[in-house]
Amino acid sequence: MKPDIARHVLRAAFRSAAELQQVLPLLKENCTAKEYDEFRTGIATAIATVGDEVTNRILAANPGLSKEVDEEMKRYGRLL
Numbered sequence: 001m002k003p004d005i006a007r008h009v010l011r012a013a014f015r016s017a018a019e020l021q022q023v024l025p026l027l028k029e030n031c032t033a034k035e036y037d038e039f040r041t042g043i044a045t046a047i048a049t050v051g052d053e054v055t056n057r058i059l060a061a062n063p064g065l066s067k068e069v070d071e072e073m074k075r076y077g078r079l080l
Contacts (some may be wrong), residue, residue, distance in 0.1 A: 001058070001061060001062070002067070003062060003064075005059050006061070006062045007065065007068075008067060009054065009058060010054075010055060010058050010059070010065060010069070010079070011079055011080075012053045013050050013054040013058075014053075014078075014079045015054070016050055017047045017050055017051070018078075020043045020046060020047055021043070021047070023043070024039075024040060024043065027039045027040070
């Protein structure tokens with residue numbers, strides 16, 4: 001995979017995980033405890049899957065991107 005495509009996909013993976021995390025408070029306020037637990041588990045599973053199947057694969061295939069990610073996280077507290 002070309003490095004610019006890898007960066008693009010990596011950023012999309014980070015955004016998808018962040019967006020899923022952001023809905024948790026909304027779900028907690030508007031669902032029963034049982035529903036919330038089910039959604040919370042499903043969201044955690046989805047985030048873990050994106051991490052394993054997308055993020056980790058891209059970083060393994062493009063070792064230089066790990067350094068870029070680390071630098072952006074240190075500088076901005078997030079991946080831009």
